[in-house]
Amino acid sequence: xxxxxxxxxxxxxxxxxxxxxxxxxxxxxxxxxxxxxxxxxxxxxxxxxxxxxxxxxxxxxxxxxxxxxxxxxxxxxxxxxxxxxxxxxxxxxxxxxxxxxxxxxxxxxxxxxxxxxxxxxxxxxxxxxxxxxxxxxxxxxxxxxxxxxxxxxxxxxxxxxxxxxxxxxxxxxxxxxxxxxxxxxxxxxxxxxxxxxxxxxxxxxxxxxxxxxxxxxxxxxxxxxxxxxxxxxxxxxxxxxxxxxxxxxxxxxxxxxxxx
Numbered sequence: 550x551x552x553x554x555x556x557x558x559x560x561x562x563x564x565x566x567x568x569x570x571x572x573x574x575x576x577x578x579x580x581x582x583x584x585x586x587x588x589x590x591x592x593x594x595x596x597x598x599x600x601x602x603x604x605x606x607x608x609x610x611x612x613x614x615x616x617x618x619x620x621x622x623x624x625x626x627x628x629x630x631x632x633x634x635x636x637x638x639x640x641x642x643x644x645x646x647x648x649x650x651x652x653x654x655x656x657x658x659x660x661x662x663x664x665x666x667x668x669x670x671x672x673x674x675x676x677x678x679x680x681x682x683x684x685x686x687x688x689x690x691x692x693x694x695x696x697x698x699x700x701x702x703x704x705x706x707x708x709x710x711x712x713x714x715x716x717x718x719x720x721x722x723x724x725x726x727x728x729x730x731x732x733x734x735x736x737x738x739x740x741x742x743x744x745x746x747x748x749x750x751x752x753x754x755x756x757x758x759x760x761x762x763x764x765x766x767x768x769x770x771x772x773x774x775x776x777x778x779x780x781x782x783x784x785x786x787x788x789x790x791x792x793x794x795x796x797x798x799x800x801x802x803x804x805x806x807x808x809x
Contacts, residue, residue, distance in 0.1 A: 666703025697791025
């Protein structure tokens, strides 16, 4: 991959889109992970206004620390970059306090994980509307179009997706080119939605390089190792179950004859 040219291409694409839309800049949720670090760094290079939002909800100290350091690095090098921290823990806890009793613990926990992502999306769009900015998405190609590893109307609720055509390993290469902090480049990928130390690999059951292999596999399955067969099964299962995230919202089209 011609990383420098990829960076230039994305930066020009972002600037062109924003100017064509008549908007003043971008807002990005910065989590302390590689995807949000790369996305915010690319937006900063457009020269347009960039607002980095940190939105902790029972967040680990390591994630918060990495996010803050990255934001400070951006502001030190790009005068168009600014930031704001919105502590959402109390808001989230208040929401939980208003929910009815539940019996399905697993479903309850998973629903709250998605609620965290949607609360952050609401916050991003508040600031986007306030300043006339676009919400820049942080999803990569594996997450957005491979296994659907994101929350619909949460981190999937964005105005444009600058890195969604990059595999996760390619995002890391772009991050290195952009000078992203080493502690972000080496941190295990995590969505940070569970309030514990679980990583993306813990949740998915496969690494991103393995998933990238599965996305592109088209060979003889009989020759695969047991691990490769398992990874391929994981990928196909997630891809099938999460098609509802990747396809357009289904519309019930009424026959014209019934409208007459």
